Amino acid sequence: MVQPVLSVVPEGDLINLSDDHNAESSVLQQTLDEDRKYFDSLLSIKETDLPLYLMLCNGCSVNVMVDSGASRCYVAPRIAAGLSTRLVPNREVEMAGGHVLAINQQVTLPLDAQGYKHQTDAYILDT
Numbered sequence: 001m002v003q004p005v006l007s008v009v010p011e012g013d014l015i016n017l018s019d020d021h022n023a024e025s026s027v028l029q030q031t032l033d034e035d036r037k038y039f040d041s042l043l044s045i046k047e048t049d050l051p052l053y054l055m056l057c058n059g060c061s062v063n064v065m066v067d068s069g070a071s072r073c074y075v076a077p078r079i080a081a082g083l084s085t086r087l088v089p090n091r092e093v094e095m096a097g098g099h100v101l102a103i104n105q106q107v108t109l110p111l112d113a114q115g116y117k118h119q120t121d122a123y124i125l126d127t
Helices: 023-043
Strands: 052-057 060-065 085-094 100-113 116-124
Touching (some): 085 116
Antiparallel strands (some): 052 100, 085 100, 100 116
């Protein structure tokens, strides 16, 4: 007959699962509540620090980010809807996460920044 081996865990290493609330569990609960509020506030952020400018494009209000260091301009398909597009062969863009997206259309955007009218070519990027 094999005798079971009993291991003894020091009481200080055990986790108290009782409903008895002591000072330590109150501090833990307070910390969890504060963390939850902090993460909820992060999830509710809708504003951005990006330099966005309100312009008109084809009669619709759009937020435009002017990036003088960018090598190309990109636009969402919903902004380009209704505008004449051109097919673009063999073009790809690498996203921040490292995945590559194929681009097959380009559009000329008519922009109006408070009366200053400008046209720019942009690749249609379906994200």
